[in-house]
Amino acid sequence: MNIAAPDATTSSMDRAPRFDDPVVDPRLTIASMTDRICAIALRGQSYLWWWIAFIPCMGLTLLLFASIAYLFYAGIGIWGINWPVMWGFAILSYVWWIAIASGGTIISALFFLTGAEWRTSINRIAESMMLFGAAAAGIYPILHLGRPWFFYWLFFYPNTMTLWAQFRSPLLWDFWALVTYVFASILFWFLGLLPDFASVRDRAMAPVKQRIYGILACGFRGTTRQWLHLRAAYGVMAAIMAPVVVSIHSIVGLDFAGAATPGWHSSEFPPFFVFGALLSGFSIVLLLIIPLRRLLGIEDMITGRHLDVLCKLLLTSSLCVSYAYLMDAFTTFYGGDRAERVMFTERALGYYRYVYWGTVLFNCLLPQVFWSRRLRLNQPVIVSICLCAVVGMWLERYEIVVTSLHRPNLPSAWGTYHATFWDWSTLLGTVGMFLTGILLAVRYLPIVSMHEMRTLIATTAARNAAKRAP
Amino acid sequence: MNSLLAGFDSLQGLQHALERLREAGLEVLDTYTPGPVRTGASGSTLPLAMCAAGMAGFVACFVLMTYADVVAYPLNIGGRPAFAWPAFVPIAFEVGALCAMVAGFLGYFLVCRLPQLYDPVDECDSFRRASRDGWFVAIRTGDAEAAARARTLLDTLQPTSVEAFAA
Numbered sequence: 149m150n151i152a153a154p155d156a157t158t159s160s161m162d163r164a165p166r167f168d169d170p171v172v173d174p175r176l177t178i179a180s181m182t183d184r185i186c187a188i189a190l191r192g193q194s195y196l197w198w199w200i201a202f203i204p205c206m207g208l209t210l211l212l213f214a215s216i217a218y219l220f221y222a223g224i225g226i227w228g229i230n231w232p233v234m235w236g237f238a239i240l241s242y243v244w245w246i247a248i249a250s251g252g253t254i255i256s257a258l259f260f261l262t263g264a265e266w267r268t269s270i271n272r273i274a275e276s277m278m279l280f281g282a283a284a285a286g287i288y289p290i291l292h293l294g295r296p297w298f299f300y301w302l303f304f305y306p307n308t309m310t311l312w313a314q315f316r317s318p319l320l321w322d323f324w325a326l327v328t329y330v331f332a333s334i335l336f337w338f339l340g341l342l343p344d345f346a347s348v349r350d351r352a353m354a355p356v357k358q359r360i361y362g363i364l365a366c367g368f369r370g371t372t373r374q375w376l377h378l379r380a381a382y383g384v385m386a387a388i389m390a391p392v393v394v395s396i397h398s399i400v401g402l403d404f405a406g407a408a409t410p411g412w413h414s415s416e417f418p419p420f421f422v423f424g425a426l427l428s429g430f431s432i433v434l435l436l437i438i439p440l441r442r443l444l445g446i447e448d449m450i451t452g453r454h455l456d457v458l459c460k461l462l463l464t465s466s467l468c469v470s471y472a473y474l475m476d477a478f479t480t481f482y483g484g485d486r487a488e489r490v491m492f493t494e495r496a497l498g499y500y501r502y503v504y505w506g507t508v509l510f511n512c513l514l515p516q517v518f519w520s521r522r523l524r525l526n527q528p529v530i531v532s533i534c535l536c537a538v539v540g541m542w543l544e545r546y547e548i549v550v551t552s553l554h555r556p557n558l559p560s561a562w563g564t565y566h567a568t569f570w571d572w573s574t575l576l577g578t579v580g581m582f583l584t585g586i587l588l589a590v591r592y593l594p595i596v597s598m599h600e601m602r603t604l605i606a607t608t609a610a611r612n613a614a615k616r617a618p
Numbered sequence: 619m620n621s622l623l624a625g626f627d628s629l630q631g632l633q634h635a636l637e638r639l640r641e642a643g644l645e646v647l648d649t650y651t652p653g654p655v656r657t658g659a660s661g662s663t664l665p666l667a668m669c670a671a672g673m674a675g676f677v678a679c680f681v682l683m684t685y686a687d688v689v690a691y692p693l694n695i696g697g698r699p700a701f702a703w704p705a706f707v708p709i710a711f712e713v714g715a716l717c718a719m720v721a722g723f724l725g726y727f728l729v730c731r732l733p734q735l736y737d738p739v740d741e742c743d744s745f746r747r748a749s750r751d752g753w754f755v756a757i758r759t760g761d762a763e764a765a766a767r768a769r770t771l772l773d774t775l776q777p778t779s780v781e782a783f784a785a
Binding site: 178179304310311312314315316318320321325327328331332335336338339343346349350351366368369371372373374376377378379380381383384385388391395399599603 | 649725732733
């Protein structure tokens with residue numbers, strides 16, 4: 149076990165990120181890139197840092213399983229929810245995770261459609277983030293059902309009770325959006341992986357690895373036919389994923405907007421939630437690529453250009469979120485509904501005021517440092533700001549879910565909410581599960597999309613050659 | 619051993635070789651490349667299939683919801699209409715999108731005849747480079763005469779490797 153990068157993964161651009169970095173080091177060839185990415189997946193012994201990260205994450209995952217087991221035994225009374233705040237950690241963490249997953253899809257699908265070159269090398273990391281974020285989100289709706297064994301009542305199916313689900317309810321839309329999103333994410337991710345599994349299969353020396361990666365590659369060999377259909381299918385899938393990701397987070401927003409609760413009943417919610425998805429997505433992807441590019445020695449594939457672009461996008465999404473917060477305050481006081489005003493005053497000045505101002509600080513004010521180009525390339529600053537934004541997004545969901553519910557229309561129904569140990573253990577457990585998934589993906593999957601990188605390297609080389617020619 | 623696998627250093631080398639081999643009347647050619655090759659082949663039919671599946675999923679889901687809420691189990695919620703069609707659009711869209719994705723995924727495996735874990739071309743040692751930086755063409759001929767003709771022609775095209783395999 150060696151903490152330094154091995155020979156096969158040594159980066160040739162080992163220096164601090166700069167804003168004029170190319171999107172990929174021109175010295176990289178398709179052969180050296182393929183060898184280095186495959187070597188990470190095929191490495192016999194894991195890196196020391198990998199074990200140091202993996203063991204605590206695995207521990208948290210076990211904590212999640214224990215929390216779920218106790219929840220199924222004892223029921224949702226172990227959580228802090230009660231009237232009037234009957235939506236607590238389960239919903240707010242669900243929304244938070246869905247936002248993180250959606251951010252990954254936006255990078256991988258939306259920027260595929262725009263043809264952004266910087267997307268190529270971070271696409272696989274963003275897709276892994278989408279997959280494990282969606283998995284972490286996906287367990288919450290089942291957990292928060294009082295009787296989770298009846299979750300299948302939400303499907304269309306003929307039954308002896310002659311009952312049907314209520315299709316006019318946004319909560320049912322949400323169920324279908326989540327089902328579609330999780331399955332579609334898996335298909336999109338796996339189709340993009342096929343050629344890269346083939347590359348790893350062909351580099352593998354050990355028969356066991358040859359078989360495992362061979363089965364995963366499903367016999368992809370790079371024939372004309374396979375490439376032709378892959379590009380066509382992948383392109384259309386990206387074009388479907390882009391509206392699906394916008395729809396899922398809008399529908400999550402409609403879950404709230406559909407209720408007559410003060411602070412929720414607003415047509416602003418769908419776009420507001422999508423802005424939040426952008427902010428948390430860019431934050432998490434930056435938090436992942438900054439350590440990974442160094443630990444895996446891929447600084448010549450994920451360069452200063454990537455950091456610069458992603459920080460600019462983070463700043464943009466922070467401005468969008470700030471606009472939504474401003475409008476939230478404006479429509480409340482412009483609208484003139486007494487209950488809405490009372491709720492908002494409580495939100496800003498009452499019992500949960502720290503949550504509200506924490507949200508504003510972390511999501512609106514701190515990201516403004518990215519107006520400075522120097523700070524957009526300063527990795528410790530980026531990591532701190534992104535961590536704050538991720539926490540800020542969670543606080544925003546807390547503020548939306550809890551403070552709205554604790555001041556309903558009837559003053560006699562006012563109350564407060566506090567999370568219990570099991571709320572926190574489930575949340576930490578999902579964080580552990582997400583990170584465990586990411587670590588496994590980093591260790592055993594081709595973590596950079598090699599087939600797309602080959603095209604990028606070829607076009608970059610052609611462009612540089614054209615520039616040199618008079 | 620009447621089939622040949624020839625490797626080239628670059629896409630241009632491969633494309634040049636393909637032209638020459640076709641001119642020589644050798645038709646059963648497969649390419650194995652680390653990236654897509656523009657061959658003038660007609661476009662994929664998958665997008666059309668995905669579109670059709672998506673539309674079908676949307677319509678089927680919409681009809682099912684209409685049947686459920688209007689005919690099978692009408693529920694009066696504050697006098698709102700049972701046929702509340704705008705409220706059916708989100709689920710119909712999601713189900714349609716899911717149908718299109720599944721059609722694209724399964725369709726891909728169908729048109730490419732995957733999974734196909736073994737192919738005789740795997741026996742060639744040089745073939746491993748096809749997923750790295752080697753641009754390969756396989757010539758699958760039935761008879762020894764055509765194979766010999768192909769080999770003579772290939773030798774003039776500066777391949778990095780030529781291997782025979784049984785297919």
